Amino acid sequence: MASEESSLWAVQGISKSFPGVLALDDVSFGIQSGEVHALLGENGSGKSTLAKCLAGVYSPDRGQILHRGKPVTFHSPTASRAQGIATIYQEFSLVPTLSIAENIFLGNFKTRKGSRMIDWPAMRERTREVLARLSLNLDPEAIVNSLSVAGQQLVEIAKAFSMDSTLLIMDEPTASLGLAETKHLMDLIRRLTEQKKAVIYISHRLDEVFEIADRVTILKDGRRVTTSPLATLQMGDVVRMMIGFNVERHYPKESHVRDVPCLEIENVHSANGVHDVSFTIRTGEVFGLGGMLGSGRTEIARVIYGLDSITQGKIRLNGREVRFRSPREAIASGIGLIPENRKFDGSFFNFEGPKNITVSRLKGILRGPWLSLSTERAVGRKYIKTMNISPSAMDRTVQFLSGGNQQKVIIARWLFSNARLLIMDEPTQGVDIGAKLEVYRVINELTASGISILLISSDFPELLAMSDRVAVVRDGHVLQVTESKRLSEYELLGAASGVRREGESES
Amino acid sequence: MRRAEKYLRSTIAGPVLVFIAVVLIVAAITPGRFLAARNLSNLSLQVSIVAIVAIGGTLVILTGGIDLSPGAIVALVCVVLAELVKNMGVPLSLGIPLVLVLGLFLGLVNGLLSTYGKIPSFIVTLATMNIYRGAAFLITKALTIFSVSPHLESIFYGKFLGIPLPFYYVVVSYGVAAVFLRNTILGRSLYAVGGNQSAANLSGIPVNRTRLMAFVLAGFAASVAGVLETAWLNSGSANYGQELALGSIGAAVIGGASLTGGVGNVFATLFGALIVAIAQNALNLHAVQAAWQDITLGLVLIGAVGLDMWRGNLGSLASRVFRGFSPGDR
Numbered sequence: 053m054a055s056e057e058s059s060l061w062a063v064q065g066i067s068k069s070f071p072g073v074l075a076l077d078d079v080s081f082g083i084q085s086g087e088v089h090a091l092l093g094e095n096g097s098g099k100s101t102l103a104k105c106l107a108g109v110y111s112p113d114r115g116q117i118l119h120r121g122k123p124v125t126f127h128s129p130t131a132s133r134a135q136g137i138a139t140i141y142q143e144f145s146l147v148p149t150l151s152i153a154e155n156i157f158l159g160n161f162k163t164r165k166g167s168r169m170i171d172w173p174a175m176r177e178r179t180r181e182v183l184a185r186l187s188l189n190l191d192p193e194a195i196v197n198s199l200s201v202a203g204q205q206l207v208e209i210a211k212a213f214s215m216d217s218t219l220l221i222m223d224e225p226t227a228s229l230g231l232a233e234t235k236h237l238m239d240l241i242r243r244l245t246e247q248k249k250a251v252i253y254i255s256h257r258l259d260e261v262f263e264i265a266d267r268v269t270i271l272k273d274g275r276r277v278t279t280s281p282l283a284t285l286q287m288g289d290v291v292r293m294m295i296g297f298n299v300e301r302h303y304p305k306e307s308h309v310r311d312v313p314c315l316e317i318e319n320v321h322s323a324n325g326v327h328d329v330s331f332t333i334r335t336g337e338v339f340g341l342g343g344m345l346g347s348g349r350t351e352i353a354r355v356i357y358g359l360d361s362i363t364q365g366k367i368r369l370n371g372r373e374v375r376f377r378s379p380r381e382a383i384a385s386g387i388g389l390i391p392e393n394r395k396f397d398g399s400f401f402n403f404e405g406p407k408n409i410t411v412s413r414l415k416g417i418l419r420g421p422w423l424s425l426s427t428e429r430a431v432g433r434k435y436i437k438t439m440n441i442s443p444s445a446m447d448r449t450v451q452f453l454s455g456g457n458q459q460k461v462i463i464a465r466w467l468f469s470n471a472r473l474l475i476m477d478e479p480t481q482g483v484d485i486g487a488k489l490e491v492y493r494v495i496n497e498l499t500a501s502g503i504s505i506l507l508i509s510s511d512f513p514e515l516l517a518m519s520d521r522v523a524v525v526r527d528g529h530v531l532q533v534t535e536s537k538r539l540s541e542y543e544l545l546g547a548a549s550g551v552r553r554e555g556e557s558e559s
Numbered sequence: 560m561r562r563a564e565k566y567l568r569s570t571i572a573g574p575v576l577v578f579i580a581v582v583l584i585v586a587a588i589t590p591g592r593f594l595a596a597r598n599l600s601n602l603s604l605q606v607s608i609v610a611i612v613a614i615g616g617t618l619v620i621l622t623g624g625i626d627l628s629p630g631a632i633v634a635l636v637c638v639v640l641a642e643l644v645k646n647m648g649v650p651l652s653l654g655i656p657l658v659l660v661l662g663l664f665l666g667l668v669n670g671l672l673s674t675y676g677k678i679p680s681f682i683v684t685l686a687t688m689n690i691y692r693g694a695a696f697l698i699t700k701a702l703t704i705f706s707v708s709p710h711l712e713s714i715f716y717g718k719f720l721g722i723p724l725p726f727y728y729v730v731v732s733y734g735v736a737a738v739f740l741r742n743t744i745l746g747r748s749l750y751a752v753g754g755n756q757s758a759a760n761l762s763g764i765p766v767n768r769t770r771l772m773a774f775v776l777a778g779f780a781a782s783v784a785g786v787l788e789t790a791w792l793n794s795g796s797a798n799y800g801q802e803l804a805l806g807s808i809g810a811a812v813i814g815g816a817s818l819t820g821g822v823g824n825v826f827a828t829l830f831g832a833l834i835v836a837i838a839q840n841a842l843n844l845h846a847v848q849a850a851w852q853d854i855t856l857g858l859v860l861i862g863a864v865g866l867d868m869w870r871g872n873l874g875s876l877a878s879r880v881f882r883g884f885s886p887g888d889r
């Protein structure tokens with residue numbers, strides 16, 4: 053293709069294989085200056101590998117990277133950065149205990165002339181300039197730790213910007229951002245492109261991609277499906293090209309609500325930001341909590357699970373008043389939690405699948421006073437089969453499983469512990485579309501068997517499609533509880549972010 | 560074949576291989592003497608104390624903590640037992656249970672401070688190590704209490720079916736520890752808490768209670784070792800057990816226990832203890848002075864942990880070297 057030579061940056065015929073997988077197969081496309089170029093595909097389609105080739109983390113087996121038409125090779129991330137490519141990873145590369153200025157100049161501290169002493173005033177001044185050019189209202193001396201997740205991400209971008217990069221690669225930048233923060237990020241990206249920077253934007257969230265990107269390259273199984281201007285595509289086309297099957301199957305929602313209350317929350321206040329919250333989850337219902345990051349939706353889950361204490365109000369579970377002082381008590385009463393952060397709060401990476409499944413009800417594998425390892429393996433085999441978990445989970449520690457398989461192992465844990473109410477906090481974050489479908493299927497099976505689900509999700513289309521009812525949460529209050537069929541994504545977003553409905557036009 | 564592969568990948572393979580290597584090296588450099596029955600019998604006596612202490616060290620390390628105080632607990636248990644029996648006329652049959660309870664209590668103090676007290680276990684046990692040993696010096700006024708009781712020696716030097724009793728103590732305590740870790744809820748909980756404390760809490764495991772129990776059991780193991788130490792030397796001194804903190808942590812870590820918690824195997828710890836003891840024994844046979852023994856022990860610990868850390872790199876290096884020799888092997 054001729055366009056690759058005239059592009060600011062381009063990849064040409066890049067292939068990269070790992071033992072047993074061809075991760076990239078002859079991929080070519082160009083990136084123009086001032087362009088936001090979306091890179092889409094399921095997890096495992098090769099987009100992260102491609103990003104890492106550009107970032108100098110991997111070197112491609114075949115093909116080359118072109119900068120203004122000339123081939124360049126990177127043997128390290130440092131080399132790539134020196135050539136003007138900056139990557140903003142999902143997991144931040146900031147040092148949390150250092151200030152913004154220190155982070156921006158990390159590894160590149162400005163020194164006084166002729167000495168090795170750090171020139172603090174110059175670094176602060178330069179940081180202030182960078183932040184001002186991006187219209188970021190942040191104090192250069194603020195410690196990164198004290199910033200919100202969104203704030204840290206902005207610092208990350210400012211750091212990339214300060215290095216005079218010509219290409220910024222953003223891998224799932226909005227995964228942990230709320231609406232206002234996402235909007236801020238979009239503005240920032242526009243400011244970057246106005247300054248002739250190119251951006252590669254990797255995201256699962258198509259609405260954002262359609263809002264911000266100029267062109268899109270779609271990968272499937274390591275091959276390029278297309279590179280096209282987004283204006284020529286519909287969202288449905290993109291999804292079809294990414295996953296290869298019909299969009300209608302995206303949310304296979306089944307409703308299994310029975311008119312029996314499972315969990316009743318009455319005027320509950322907590323010590324940790326829940327104010328006068330009331331709602332009832334019925335048996336077999338998927339009850340969604342919709343809100344922005346920091347709206348109090350996670351805090352509501354914490355009160356129910358016994359992590360935060362109730363200061364006022366009542367919680368009834370199956371008609372009986374309960375007041376849990378620890379997760380242990382909540383679990384004993386039949387509640388389970390699928391935490392937002394699998395790696396830190398969910399999975400035991402030192403355990404194989406079976407041990408991860410039985411951990412919340414070890415009593416269930418006792419034979420007399422002893423744990424029976426053969427019973428445990430039988431339990432493991434059963435859930436690995438019924439939940440369609442990778443068979444290698446039997447004998448290998450779960451750190452080697454994909455995100456989707458790890459998630460299913462945690463769901464199996466709660467099935468084994470006989471949970472009747474499952475709190476799912478962002479259950480599909482960071483898993484690919486195939487595994488998402490699996491999670492949806494599991495939700496349907498759970499509710500069909502009479503388990504109730506409290507679903508928290510930042511993915512509003514998912515939340516609306518999979519919930520029977522949705523409560524809109526803001527500032528620790530529940531604003532409204534609505535049948536999700538009667539709520540549009542637009543209305544949910546508006547209510548959650550505090551926008552008045554009157555005078556707004558549908559977008 | 561698959562079973563062999565599984566065995567090789569398991570945590571115990573490394574320590575066993577190192578153990579065999581150490582035995583071969585030591586046997587080679589001390590011809591005749593190391594493998595002499597008398598020396599082997601001696602060795603099994605020497606290893607028994609550090610091996611029993613190391614069970615406690617392993618339990619604490621499994622939860623992601625560390626216990627620096629077992630040597631001091633051994634010292635305090637020794638002098639209390641000696642004082643009770645020799646100077647206060649308490650019978651052994653009462654004195655021994657009393658000091659075992661003392662061990663539980665000292666472990667409980669470590670545990671309470673580091674769990675509910677929220678002080679890192681490294682600092683807590685660094686402090687209690689000094690406090691417990693200081694208390695031992697106070698009790699004895701820095702003197703050694705000799706000839707504690709004529710009945711004491713048979714506990715250590717006695718034989719059953721021709722084999723010294725400490726051999727049975729080690730076998731029984733490791734058997735109990737292995738079943739405890741493998742087949743009890745508390746044992747499994749130790750691994751869960753060490754593997755992922757937050758996930759353990761969210762899965763309903765009583766995290767603080769579990770960590771507390773690890774310290775209590777470690778205190779108990781140290782007090783058992785303290786009784787053996789008193790019986791071995793038939794005396795009590797505040798200077799006893801100085802090398803046990805390093806020996807216990809060293810045995811666990813050489814046995815492949817991860818200091819971040821959640822990974823470890825008590826049998827591997829036993830081989831770790833044997834490696835430490837054999838290395839010391841070899842130095843003794845060569846009449847190396849104590850100062851050099853300390854230095855060597857420190858180097859062995861660094862080398863063993865280093866080998867574990869670099870295992871991945873060494874493995875890939877080895878496979879590159881050996882690939883040429885076994886073309887059809889896969």
